[in-house]
Amino acid sequence: MDVLTLSRLQFAITSMFHFIFVPLTLGLSVLVAMMETRYVLSGNEMYKRMAKFWGKLFLINFALGVVTGITMEFQFGMNWAEYSRYVGDIFGAPLAIEATVAFFMESVFIGVWAFGWDKVSKRFHAVSIWLVALATNLSGLWILLANGWMQHPVGYVLRNGRAEMVDFMALVTNPFGLLKFGHQIVSGYTVAGFFVMGISAYHLLKARNREFFRASFGMAAVFALVASIMVGVIGDFHAADVAKTQPAKFAAMEAVWNSCNNAPMHLIAFPDEKNECNLVSALPVPGLLSFLAFHDTNAQIRGITSFPKDERPPVLPVFLSFRLMVGLGTLFIILSAAGLFLSKNGLLEKYPMFLKLLVLCIPLPYIANQLGWLVSEVGRQPWIVYGIMKTSDAVSKSLELSQVIGSLLGFTLLYGLLGFVDIYLLAKFARKGPEESHVGATNAFRN
Amino acid sequence: MDLHIVWFVLWGVLWAVYFMLDGFVLGAGMLHRVLGKNDLDRRVVINSFGPVWDGNEVWLITAGGATFAAFPTTYALMFSYLYTPLLLLLFALIVRGVSFEFRSKEEGATWRGCWDWAIVISSFVPALLFGVAFGNIFSGLPMDQAGYHGSLIALLNPYGIVSGLLFVMLFLEHGALYVAVKSTGDLSRRAESLARTLWIPLLVVAVVFLGYTNFATKLYDNYLKAPVFLVVPLLAVAALVGVRTLLGMGNTLAAFASSCVTILGVVGTGVIGLFPNLIPSNMDSLYSLTIYNSSSSEYTLQIMTGVAFTFVPVVILYKIWVYRLFRGRITAEAVAADHEAY
Numbered sequence: 001m002d003v004l005t006l007s008r009l010q011f012a013i014t015s016m017f018h019f020i021f022v023p024l025t026l027g028l029s030v031l032v033a034m035m036e037t038r039y040v041l042s043g044n045e046m047y048k049r050m051a052k053f054w055g056k057l058f059l060i061n062f063a064l065g066v067v068t069g070i071t072m073e074f075q076f077g078m079n080w081a082e083y084s085r086y087v088g089d090i091f092g093a094p095l096a097i098e099a100t101v102a103f104f105m106e107s108v109f110i111g112v113w114a115f116g117w118d119k120v121s122k123r124f125h126a127v128s129i130w131l132v133a134l135a136t137n138l139s140g141l142w143i144l145l146a147n148g149w150m151q152h153p154v155g156y157v158l159r160n161g162r163a164e165m166v167d168f169m170a171l172v173t174n175p176f177g178l179l180k181f182g183h184q185i186v187s188g189y190t191v192a193g194f195f196v197m198g199i200s201a202y203h204l205l206k207a208r209n210r211e212f213f214r215a216s217f218g219m220a221a222v223f224a225l226v227a228s229i230m231v232g233v234i235g236d237f238h239a240a241d242v243a244k245t246q247p248a249k250f251a252a253m254e255a256v257w258n259s260c261n262n263a264p265m266h267l268i269a270f271p272d273e274k275n276e277c278n279l280v281s282a283l284p285v286p287g288l289l290s291f292l293a294f295h296d297t298n299a300q301i302r303g304i305t306s307f308p309k310d311e312r313p314p315v316l317p318v319f320l321s322f323r324l325m326v327g328l329g330t331l332f333i334i335l336s337a338a339g340l341f342l343s344k345n346g347l348l349e350k351y352p353m354f355l356k357l358l359v360l361c362i363p364l365p366y367i368a369n370q371l372g373w374l375v376s377e378v379g380r381q382p383w384i385v386y387g388i389m390k391t392s393d394a395v396s397k398s399l400e401l402s403q404v405i406g407s408l409l410g411f412t413l414l415y416g417l418l419g420f421v422d423i424y425l426l427a428k429f430a431r432k433g434p435e436e437s438h439v440g441a442t443n444a445f446r447n
Numbered sequence: 448m449d450l451h452i453v454w455f456v457l458w459g460v461l462w463a464v465y466f467m468l469d470g471f472v473l474g475a476g477m478l479h480r481v482l483g484k485n486d487l488d489r490r491v492v493i494n495s496f497g498p499v500w501d502g503n504e505v506w507l508i509t510a511g512g513a514t515f516a517a518f519p520t521t522y523a524l525m526f527s528y529l530y531t532p533l534l535l536l537l538f539a540l541i542v543r544g545v546s547f548e549f550r551s552k553e554e555g556a557t558w559r560g561c562w563d564w565a566i567v568i569s570s571f572v573p574a575l576l577f578g579v580a581f582g583n584i585f586s587g588l589p590m591d592q593a594g595y596h597g598s599l600i601a602l603l604n605p606y607g608i609v610s611g612l613l614f615v616m617l618f619l620e621h622g623a624l625y626v627a628v629k630s631t632g633d634l635s636r637r638a639e640s641l642a643r644t645l646w647i648p649l650l651v652v653a654v655v656f657l658g659y660t661n662f663a664t665k666l667y668d669n670y671l672k673a674p675v676f677l678v679v680p681l682l683a684v685a686a687l688v689g690v691r692t693l694l695g696m697g698n699t700l701a702a703f704a705s706s707c708v709t710i711l712g713v714v715g716t717g718v719i720g721l722f723p724n725l726i727p728s729n730m731d732s733l734y735s736l737t738i739y740n741s742s743s744s745e746y747t748l749q750i751m752t753g754v755a756f757t758f759v760p761v762v763i764l765y766k767i768w769v770y771r772l773f774r775g776r777i778t779a780e781a782v783a784a785d786h787e788a789y
Contacts, residue, residue, distance in 0.1 A: 052787075063548035066501065067541040073511050074537055077526025084526075088519020089743045096512035097754055103505045104762045108769050111498035117787055119772055164744045396527035398595045407534050414538055418545055425552050435786070 004395045006404040007079040010411060012377075014071050016370055017415045021065030021422075023369045026140060026185060027192025028058045029133035031223055035216075036126040050216055051129070053434035054196060057426055059114060064422045066107075068415070073099075079404070083384055083394035090156050090165035094146040102139035106132055140188075141181050148177020150385050151376070152245045163388065176245055179238040180376070186230040187372065190332055191365040193224025197339055198362035199430045201355035204348055209433055218343045224336035231329055236292070243293035246386060247302040248311060249379035252318040254289055255281075256303045263289040263301040271315045276305055311382065318379040325371040328364055335361060450748040451723075451738040454517040457755060458725070459718035461513055465506035466577070466614075467710045471703075472500045474622015476543065476570030477615075480563050482626055482641065486556075487779050488634050489563060493547055493789045494782050495629035498773045500547065502766065504540070514725075516751050520741035521725045528588060528595040529580060532602060536576045543569035551789045574618045575611045579603065582610025585717050586664045587729030596730070606663035613656045616649040617710055620690065624703040631776045639699055646691045653687060653713075665727070666720025676719050683712025 032055045039047035073095060076084050084091075109131040116125060149155075155170030156163045165171065200217035203209055243250040250256075255271040255278055256263060264284035272279045287297030304312055339358065342348045348355065384391040475492055483489030496503075515522040526533060542565050550562035579602055586606050589596040620642060627638035657680075660666055670677050686708035693702035721727065725741060728734040742748065782788050 060548065060552070063545050067544035070508060070540055071537055073508060073515075074526060074533055076515070077511075077522050078530050078533060079527070081523035081527035084515065084523035085520050088515055088522060089747050092512070092516035092519050092522070092743065093747060093751060093754075096509070096516035096751060099505060099509040099512040100754060100758045100762065103508055104502065104766070107501035107505045108499075108765055111502060112769060112772065114787060115494075115498040116772065160744075165747045165750070168746075168750045396523075396530075398524075398527050399530060403530050406531070410534065410538060414541065418541070421549060422545070425549065429552070 001401075003399045003401055003404050004392055006401070006408055007395050007399070008391065010079065010404065010408045011075060013408070014068065014075065014411055014415070016373070017419065018065065018068040018072060019369060019373060020366060020419070021061050021068065022140075023184075023188035023191040023366065024061050024195055025058070025065050025136055026188030027190070027223075027227070028054060028061070028195065029129065029136050030189065031192050031196060031220065032058055033126065033129045033133045034219065034223075036129055040122055040126045046212060046215065049434045050212065053212075054216070055113070055129075056429055057195075057199075059110075060422060060425050060429065062110065064418060071411075078407075079396055079399065080384075080394050081396035081398070083389065085162065086389060086394070087150075087163045087385060090163055090171065091146055091149060093165065093168070094142045094149070094171065098139050098142035098146075102135045102142060106135035106139065109135065137185060140185055144181040144184060145171060145174060145177040147376075148174045148180050151180070151380055152176035153385055153388055158388070163385070175241055179234060179241055182234040183231065183238045183372070186227045186234060187365070187369050189227035190224055190231055190336075191369060193220045193227055193336060194332070194358070194361055194365045196220035197224060197336070198359050201348075201358040202430070203433055205352055205355050205359070207349075210349075212434055214343070214346075214348065217339070217348065221336055221340040221343050224332065225340050228329065228332035228336055232333065235326075235329065240293055240295070243301070246380060248304065248307045249313060249318065249375075250293065251302055251304045251307075252313045252315045252379055253322040253375060254301075255315060255319045256289070256301050257305050258303040259300060259306050260303065261290065261300045262287045262298050263293075265289040265292070269319075271319050273315050313379045313381045318375055321371040321374040321378070325368050325375065328368040328371070332365060332368070450745065450752055451742050453752060454513070454742070454748060455718075455722060455725075455738045458510070458513060458517065459715065461506060461510040462718070463711045463714035465503070465510055466617075466714055467707050468503035468506055469500075470574075470618040470621045470710050471625035472496045472503055472622070473570045473574045474618035474620070475626050476566045476622070477574065477619060478622050478626065478638075478641070480567055482623075482634060482638050486559060487783060489559075490551070490782050490789060491630050491634060491777055491779055492626055493550070493566075494785075495626060495777050497547070497789045499769065501544070502769070504544070507540075513751075513755075517743055517748060518725055518736075518738065518741045519743060521736045524590070524595070524736060524741075525584075525726055528590070528597065529602075531599045532576050532580055536573050539569040539572035539576075543573075547789055571615065574615045578611035578614025579607045581614070581717060582607040584726050585610070585660065585666055585720065587727035587735070589730050590726075590728045591730045591734050606659055609652065609656050609659055613652050613713070616645065616652050617706075617713065620645050620649050621703075621706045621710060624690070624694075624699060624706050627699040628703050629777055631778050634779075635699075635776070639694070642699075642702070643691070643694055646694070650687065650691075653684075657684075660720075664720065666717060669720050669722055679712055679719055680716040683709055683716055686712055 032051050035047050035054065036051035038044070039051060109128045112120065112128040113125065113132060116128065120128065149171055152174060153163070154174050155165060155167035157166050197217055197220045200213040200220065203213040204217070239250070239253070242253070254265070255269050257271075257276050257278065264286045265288035266278070266281040267283035267285065269281040270279045289301055290299040291297045293299060293301060304315060335358065338354065342351060342354065380386055382390050382392065384394045475496060479489050479492040483492050511522070514525070546562045546565045546569065550559055550566070553559070583602050583604070589601070623638045623642035623645060627635050627642060630638065670680070686705045689705035690702050690709060693699075693705055723737045723739065724735045725738060726736040743751070
């Protein structure tokens with residue numbers, strides 16, 4: 001183990017841990033805002049209780065998402081100083097803009113929302129959660145524009161021994177970043193939709209607060225269905241863009257070893273990295289891969305062997321992650337459509353098995369999100385900035401092995417402990433259900 | 448206009464505002480166990496900054512982001528050279544943030560006691576580390592063409608420690624005053640009396656720091672070159688004296704305001720002394736990181752200037768609005784009755 005490997009491992013652990021909390025924040029902020037808006041528009045107290053109950057879970061999740069985000073900003077300098085120095089001129093800008101434009105808004109209005117129930121008007125209180133949702137999604141935009149630039153660098157020149165920004169608009173309109181943003185945002189909404197459906201299903205199985213959880217389920221089912229369809233649609237455009245901009249990643253995603261025209265899609269395949277071929281490939285759909293990538297069944301798909309050995313990503317993890325993600329994505333559309341159908345027709349409680357299934361499915365969209373990032377980040381190796389800087393050249397020169405061992409252990413222990421507590425608290429308050437509404441009183445207990 | 452200088456000023460302002468705002472949260476966090484004799488009092492302290500602490504911490508994120516965008520070489524070297532102290536700082540900030548949220552989620556005395564200690568430690572560590580780090584930046588880091596020659600132990604040199612103590616004392620005073628202003632009854636009186644007591648050691652540390660700075664750093668060179676800037680350190684000293692005077696007059700709010708000015712003044716004093724360096728080298732000034740040799744390109748600075756001058760005023764406006772919204776004292780009764788409180 002060397003500084004480079006450990007730094008990569010640390011970045012993987014800290015970013016994947018951070019990303020346990022982010023997708024739910026992206027989606028649940030919007031869902032809670034919708035619930036509170038219904039309260040403001042209808043005056044129905046149930047929607048206020050909904051906003052409070054799901055909002056409390058939002059806050060517990062949000063706390064860990066925020067603090068683990070600081071790690072991400074610090075790590076670029078701490079472990080990846082050569083990277084930061086080489087590309088900071090263009091990469092630093094979206095990070096600074098994210099803080100200025102999004103983080104301030106998010107942090108200020110989450111305070112207003114959590115502490116301001118009696119301080120601002122009903123209407124403005126709803127506006128404040130919308131501002132949180134907007135800020136959260138804006139922060140996603142800027143960080144994905146930053147990541148999009150690493151994936152598909154634009155708007156720069158190599159000058160003075162570094163990458164310098166020459167076209168800010170190119171950075172902001174980088175199709176790679178924008179597609180990734182779109183794909184990610186709706187993936188976060190899917191997580192939130194399944195989170196709310198799953199917890200609602202749990203309570204419906206226990207026959208508690210039925211009206212409350214039927215309504216929650218119904219809203220979440222629409223949300224999850226629209227989101228999971230959008231995930232697929234935008235994901236399709238995103239993959240086609242990857243085929244153009246990162247052909248090596250695309251080849252690994254689909255386990256295409258040799259370049260060919262009219263490339264088929266094998267419904268069943270399993271790559272053998274050592275022998276540079278597939279152990280199994282069956283059920284080909286002729287021309288489908290060429291069509292998906294370039295909307296032309298005769299288009300050429302570059303194979304992995306057409307890239308120099310030192311410019312190939314690891315094939316197996318990228319291929320498996322991609323297949324599994326797509327499979328899960330398809331499942332989400334089916335499940336949320338079924339959920340919406342049963343919910344609309346008042347049949348949810350007639351199918352306890354389906355409700356149980358939905359409880360068990362809560363983790364799946366989380367897993368799909370992580371798999372997507374594995375495809376994205378492992379698939380672009382060995383590059384940290386596609387085509388211009390390799391990951392191995394990016395690590396800080398001043399680091400000693402003992403420092404990185406220490407930090408890796410520290411992160412693992414601390415994150416493990418806090419993650420455990422956070423999930424414990426989420427489960428506790430999710431199980432407890434909403435606070436009872438008392439006539440006239442500003443309702444019950446907390447502490 | 449020289450954008451390098453604009454960004455140097457912005458860089459200093461971001462740090463100064465961060466310390467002014469998070470300073471009272473760090474201070475109150477260190478003191479909440481001492482000031483709060485029971486769980487409810489402690490909750491009053493935590494809730495006194497509950498709606499604003501997260502927004503205050505964003506000034507740090509922005510200071511980091513601004514360093515990255517405007518002075519990427521400084522960002523890269525500062526963060527990698529100071530790896531271990533920054534790591535500890537990071538751990539502390541992570542623990543502190545979740546502690547506020549988690550503490551109220553269980554009733555048990557052990558649970559709350561654990562998070563109370565977590566808050567105390569995770570408030571003390573950043574205060575100390577920021578002080579040590581800035582002390583070492585003021586006196587210069589050991590760097591030359593071969594890179595960095597320092598270590599965690601070397602950062603804990605006498606000047607670094609004095610500077611760390613200064614930050615801890617400044618934030619303790621600031622936090623005590625904040626609690627005095629934001630709470631009621633015995634809690635407020637205890638905080639006010641603690642602020643009086645703390646002021647003496649704060650003054651001692653401040654005097655030692657100012658004297659020691661003359662020997663350990665080159666900060667005062669700039670003041671000899673342009674004495675007009677002496678107004679900043681003088682303001683800091685006057686504000687520090689003002690804290691005690693105003694406390695004597697029983698005006699805690701004005702004393703807190705004076706403490707804000709003290710912190711702005713102390714950070715300003717250091718930053719002005721650094722110019723044009725961001726991190727001087729104490730081995731050979733050729734390897735100092737300056738606002739010229741570590742900055743982004745002119746184009747990037749222009750873009751970032753546009754962003755900063757568009758959005759920072761908006762941020763300041765709604766920050767002022769939110770402080771006004773949550774102005775006034777917090778009572779134990781209100782915290783006990785509020786089921787949304789920490």
